[in-house]
Amino acid sequence: MTLLLLFNITNGLIVGAFYVLMALGLSLILNLSNVINFAHGGFLVIGGYIAYAISPYVGFWGALLLAPPLTAVIGLVVERVLIRPLYGRDPLYSLLLTFGLAFMIEDLTRFIFGPQGKPFAIPAFLAQPLSNELFFITGYRLFMVAMVFVAIALLFVLLRYTRLGIRIRAGTLDLETVAALGINVRLLRSLNFAVGIFLAGLSGVLAAGQLGLEPTMGTGLLMPSFIAIIVGGIGSLPGTLVGGLLIGVASGVTAVFFPAASEAVIYVLMAVILLTRPRGLFGEEGMMG
């Protein structure tokens, strides 16, 4: 029983780490550009399939290194061509656009790579369990969690210590004043979008190694990622971090006692938190607060 609980808590933390990675990207884009990016799961799929397509040539490590930036470049093009014309309009426009885009990406993936799942090979040494007792902790799972935390740490450093990051944070508070201080806010939004999509691409590569590839793999992660943002408090990145891990673990633990409710519990948790703290766990402090 203890082992089963531990197994599910570990699972929950790993799934939660994915929610966090997805949700941080969503949060960045939402905070600065007021775009609710429903295509975020689509970019995760793109990241995964790029890794799959290039790994025969560059290997697993090459794919891990190259797929996220390539996904970010695709994100830049999408932002420039499709999303930028909608800034300043009702957020509903970009929501509808990205909602449609999500379907297009899914179908395009199906069209190019076929509807069946594809395996994505990871290095043999990462696939081994660490011990017989704790069979569920494979090297790859630890590696994934480590990668997620490295990405979060780098994002934190970017936002805290670079001028780009400071301007992104300033822009989420008052974009007009950032523009009045001579900053090209169009470029700022593009770069910020690219950072968010980079994180989605990274999630895609990491998820591919654990679960294999499917054209629909992004959809299941998207809703919980939105909920992670809401639970943590919109506008707060530390909140998003805590929110993602929290709903991951809650879902994992529920799977032990009442498997059927493991998905519903996420929504129940959100409802309870919104009833007690309407702005989410970290809502009042605001971004990086």
Place this chain on the structure above:
Amino acid sequence: MTAALTAEGLHTYYGKSHILQGVSLAVAEGRITALLGRNGAGKTTTLRSLMGLTPARQGKITIFGEDTTRWPTFRIAAQGVGYVPEGRRIFANLSVEENLKVPLERGGPWTIERIFKLFPRLEERKLNRGRQLSGGEQEMLSIARALLINPRLLILDEPSQGLAPLVVREVFRIIQQMKAEGISILLVEQNARMSLEIADDAYVLDDGMIVYSGGAQELAADEARVRSLAGASAEEWTLA
């Protein structure tokens, strides 16, 4: 006398309301130009139009010889226009030091070190968040931020608003110092008397139209007019 900025026949709307009805003004290089007027006369709207924040529907704006009428805000600012907005608009969640890292680095005499020499108080509070500052400190920070893009033209929207008389004097002293540095200044104020003491040229705006343009001293001499302009609270203050 060359102009740092000229605006000709600006018409600006908020939705359907016609706020600016043909505003024309000029800011001469190296001088302080005061733009005065009662609440709701259109002073802030004028500045927002000049900065491209609320673009004018008609008219022409020239800044340092460039037609900036259709330019986006960041490009206007990047030309060397420092803007101190109404209500200061400090980034409340960012530290003082981070607030100072937002502006474009245009290159020039102003660096964060020099800002800290001019405003020692900001250095003392550099790790505090914007929202923890007093009104006077926020005003200093807002001015400091605008100076860091190394402006040739500084546009200030009611820098004295909500500040204690002593702090207002300090702010006006700094504006005079900026003029001495060769920066052209456009100053919008409720505090007519004090503004006219430091200004060279003056405009009075009423109901979206310029009703006076000329020397600041001539306007200051027109006691009845100044009295009608001055906000009740500011009436008794002088720069002394």
